[in-house]
Amino acid sequence: MSQWDDARARVALRRLFDAAVRSADPRAILAGFLPERPKGRVVVVGAGKSSAVMAAALEAAWPEVPMQGLVVTRYGHAVPTARIEVVEASHPVPDAAGEKAAARILEAVEGLTEDDLVLALISGGGSALMPLAAPGLTLADKQAVNRALLACGATINEMNVVRRHLSAIKGGRLAAAAWPARIVTLAISDVPGDDPAAIASGPTVPDPSSFADARAIVARYGIALPDAVRAHLEAAGDESPKPGDPRLARAEYHLIATPLMALKAAAREAEGLGLTPLILGDALEGEAREAGTLLAGIARSVAAHGLPVRGPAVLLSGGETTVTLGGAQGAGGRNGEALLGLAASLAGHPGIWALMADTDGIDGSEDNAGAIATPDTLARSRQAGIDPIGALANHRSHHVFKAVGDIVVTGPTLTNVNDFRAVIIT
Structure with a gap:
């Protein structure tokens, strides 16, 4: 019985x-993955539902290290921090707050030197929270595509292939902007298979997918696209950084928590x-x-x-x-x-x-x-x-x-x- x-x-x-x-609480695990402290500046950027608590954990682990930067998280997910700014934005459909934060994140990593360190705190939700559109596209375009992707039955990996090809920051573009600084990504995986290119649409890693892959996903699910988005995918004029791109040679990636x-x-x-x-x-x-x-x-x-x-x-x-x-x-x-x-x-x-x-x-x-x-x-x-x-x-x-x-x-x-x-x- x-x-x-x-x-x-x-x-x-x-x-x-x-x-x-x-087991996936950044406050308990993040400190064990931190790199050596750099000679130069420490710039912290990040996006995702865990980015704010990851930032707080980083500050606790390095209490005496000067650092600056910002992370963007979902509304209601902010926690107090002293040196790293936390911005809240919308998820799963992006908004203007996320767009502005993404632009500031990109600006924060520009003009750095080889002695500087960028710590990228990446977690699930980061893709919608950094909706910085590629040139020629608008936030409204990104919102329309996000709604269509969420409703069509596409997998998270498929969604992120499309998102990477509509973005000015995802698909390795953030890491490319930080060159020649060292960039170390600490990531919490929310995707099947833990593919770094899929977690928050891979802002700091090479993108193995192409515009052709994005167009194939759109066709497979019969997704109705705004005219500007369709034209952007067809033109394929600004492909994301691929494996072997020298601008990503100093980028490291560490998964600190996985399913x-x-x-x-x-x-x-x-x-x-x-x-x-x-x-x-x-x-x-x-x-x-x-x-x-x-x-x-x-x-x-x-x-x-x-x-x-x-x-x-x-x-x-x-x-x-x-x-x-x-x-x-x-x-x-x-x-x-x-x-x-x-x-x-x-x-x-x-x-x-x-x-x-x-x-x-x-x-x-x-x-x-x-x-x-x-x-x-x-x-x-x-x-x-x-x-x-x-x-x-x-x-x-x-x-x-x-x-x-x-x-x-x-x-x-x-x-x-x-x-x-x-x-x-x-």
């Missing part, structure tokens, strides 16, 4: 999620809770509800056959799924949709609980990180007067989990190592 009940499972799920987030690190931290926590952890992968992609269905199938196999792991166990996974809205407005995010997809597929199967949440604390369009599903989620939803299957079809997972009281709210965690999914089978 299993000793697991609803209360124990809920506590365990939150402890797993909290362990994953805690896999977070999953391993959760696995260690699981063992202490009496659960056998199985990490399915840190880069799961695809349509969110289908990912939920797939995870439900694996969970049923564990429950019925003890395969691919014997219970009590927890299936752990990361990555970034997508939600293709079509004509629906939706309410929620990819984690809520994947979780409701899992609950719908399990149809009340006993002994299975799950938590799916974004490690940055915000899942999609609402203010929650994600949600928890229990064996009676569908039944409680119907008792609350909501058809959970209809809600799934209309991308309204938030309504279901809010109605049953299973929304997970953390507020901004000030880090971001992508989505976290835990499915407990007892």
Whole structure:
């Protein structure tokens, strides 16, 4: 007879999620990745949901080092700093505050010498937060493209290929502007595969993609572009720096936190809770509800056959799924949709609980990180007067989990190592 009940499972799920987030806290890890202090100036720039807390961690690690610069983060994600300016801007759709901050970041690294050091603090969300358009394009153009990319079902890597080719700062252009200074990037990965070119659209690394790649993605998803953007992609007149570009010869890149690190931290926590952890992968992609269905199938196999792991166990996974809205407005995010997809597929199967949440604390369009599903989620939803299957079809997972009281709210965690999914089978 299993000793697991609803209360124990809920506590365990939150402890797993909290362990994953805690492992990616810049205040605990950033100091171990800092380079030697330079002879010349220290200029700090950065962008992303974690950039402000990364800046604070840097100041704490180097209390006596003169430094200047600025970072841009999402509204509500700023923390106090003494020497590094923090600017807040809009995410996921960029705004004028982000545009101005990106221009100032580019200016901050110009005119440096070989003795100077640029520290670039990069994390998820940095692409939307630095919307400095390529010459001939406007912020409105960038906003229109961002909205289209978010709605079309493109992966984060595909989105960033397009963004890099519409930018004056991404795709290695920031590092090129800093030449001949040494530039050291400290990055927190929020993308499947941890590709530096995809994290915040790779402002400090060579760009292996091309204008042709960007045009192919636009065509694949049938994205309607503003005329100026289409003309810019067709002209292909200002290609991004490629591998081997001498302006990037003094650029270094260090990943200080990744989705896999977070999953391993959760696995260690699981063992202490009496659960056998199985990490399915840190880069799961695809349509969110289908990912939920797939995870439900694996969970049923564990429950019925003890395969691919014997219970009590927890299936752990990361990555970034997508939600293709079509004509629906939706309410929620990819984690809520994947979780409701899992609950719908399990149809009340006993002994299975799950938590799916974004490690940055915000899942999609609402203010929650994600949600928890229990064996009676569908039944409680119907008792609350909501058809959970209809809600799934209309991308309204938030309504279901809010109605049953299973929304997970953390507020901004000030880090971001992508989505976290835990499915407990007892």
